[in-house]
Amino acid sequence: MEQAKEDKVVVRGLEGVVAGETRISHVDGANGQLYYDGYNLDELAGRTSFAETIYLMWYGKLPTPAELRSLRSRLVAEMRLPTQIVTMIQLTPPGAHPMCVLRTIVSALGMFDPDVEDMSDEANERKALRLTAQVPTIIADLHRVRTGQPLLSPDPKLGFAANFLYMFRGATPDAVEEKAFDLTLMLHADHGMNASTFAGRVTVSTLADLHSGLTSALGTLKGPLHGGANERVMEMLMDIEHPDVVESYIQGMLENKQRVMGFGHRVYKTEDPRARHLRGMSKQLCERAKVPHLYEISERIERIVKERKGIYPNVDFYSATVQHALRIPKEYFTTIFAAARTPGWLAHMREQLADNRLIRPTSRYTGRYDLKWVPPEQRT
Numbered sequence: 001m002e003q004a005k006e007d008k009v010v011v012r013g014l015e016g017v018v019a020g021e022t023r024i025s026h027v028d029g030a031n032g033q034l035y036y037d038g039y040n041l042d043e044l045a046g047r048t049s050f051a052e053t054i055y056l057m058w059y060g061k062l063p064t065p066a067e068l069r070s071l072r073s074r075l076v077a078e079m080r081l082p083t084q085i086v087t088m089i090q091l092t093p094p095g096a097h098p099m100c101v102l103r104t105i106v107s108a109l110g111m112f113d114p115d116v117e118d119m120s121d122e123a124n125e126r127k128a129l130r131l132t133a134q135v136p137t138i139i140a141d142l143h144r145v146r147t148g149q150p151l152l153s154p155d156p157k158l159g160f161a162a163n164f165l166y167m168f169r170g171a172t173p174d175a176v177e178e179k180a181f182d183l184t185l186m187l188h189a190d191h192g193m194n195a196s197t198f199a200g201r202v203t204v205s206t207l208a209d210l211h212s213g214l215t216s217a218l219g220t221l222k223g224p225l226h227g228g229a230n231e232r233v234m235e236m237l238m239d240i241e242h243p244d245v246v247e248s249y250i251q252g253m254l255e256n257k258q259r260v261m262g263f264g265h266r267v268y269k270t271e272d273p274r275a276r277h278l279r280g281m282s283k284q285l286c287e288r289a290k291v292p293h294l295y296e297i298s299e300r301i302e303r304i305v306k307e308r309k310g311i312y313p314n315v316d317f318y319s320a321t322v323q324h325a326l327r328i329p330k331e332y333f334t335t336i337f338a339a340a341r342t343p344g345w346l347a348h349m350r351e352q353l354a355d356n357r358l359i360r361p362t363s364r365y366t367g368r369y370d371l372k373w374v375p376p377e378q379r380t
Helices: 050-059 065-077 083-091 098-109 121-146 160-169 175-187 195-205 210-221 229-240 243-255 273-288 292-309 315-325 330-354
Strands: 025-028 033-036
Touching: 033 050, 033 273, 050 065, 050 121, 050 160, 050 175, 050 330, 065 121, 065 160, 083 098, 083 121, 098 121, 098 210, 098 330, 121 160, 121 210, 121 330, 160 175, 175 273, 175 315, 175 330, 195 210, 195 330, 210 330, 229 243, 229 292, 229 315, 229 330, 243 292, 273 292, 273 315, 292 315, 315 330
Parallel strands: none
Antiparallel strands: 025 033
């Protein structure tokens, strides 16, 4: 019997499909604007800290000084890991990518969280606070273990972002470094219904716990078409080595139809506003770190790609040199992105749970119908 053809429209990559509602952030791709819960990114960048941005995403308003002090204090107090988790980090294979370790350890943390199966909003708020604080510690501890250095406890006198850098590098950041790193985290805090955010929301729509949702988001971010591009950008810059060879290097890539990592975006049709803020920071930090050639290489790449392809850099392009100048090894770039995005992901997951419906799309079947079973000895 011939089956009727399914009359379903397939949207590859779900581009343009509205999968939900959110107040947390909005990407205006046509005009190159990003909004965090009503605030244009340009209004907040350089004025609003990462901790303030977390408060805005979670509670729908910028905090008062007292509310900000309370949140910072609570976050720093939670920047500790169970002893068993530290042991797991120490036992991870030296060659495992830090994003693999982070994804696995976040999943393992669920076994030690007393609220893991409590899906009340109060318990989810406590878990969100803990996870936001613990993710940077996982990254810092992994780096310290792999470089044979002692693990560091958070310093209550430092803010959340400064503690992250201190625990990772072993030295208190100066004012310029702290401001740059804090802004880097703030610029990565959220970005609409991207692939990793959608993955996290899909997971918790089944009423799975926040640790499971965060694990899904981390696995999605790892891909080079999402968060993993910044590491590839740094590899390209190191391969070029000198500004004088940028022209031939990039021209060769374009002629061979190779993708220049850090350029183009599914949503933005003009410049990514985050790249605009990172560009100036990259110039300042590269000069301070005595690697100005890296910024010059980046600037030349941007000019050539824009002239010949009409494509603008995205957030990954200049974030690579910013992190390099802050003495963060390139294999940790995506984990820094993940740490910055964690409170945004968790805000989306809690928003999903507040008005939940299982996310369960359909598909158009392209297989066959009514095949008959044949015994193994008669198959050809």
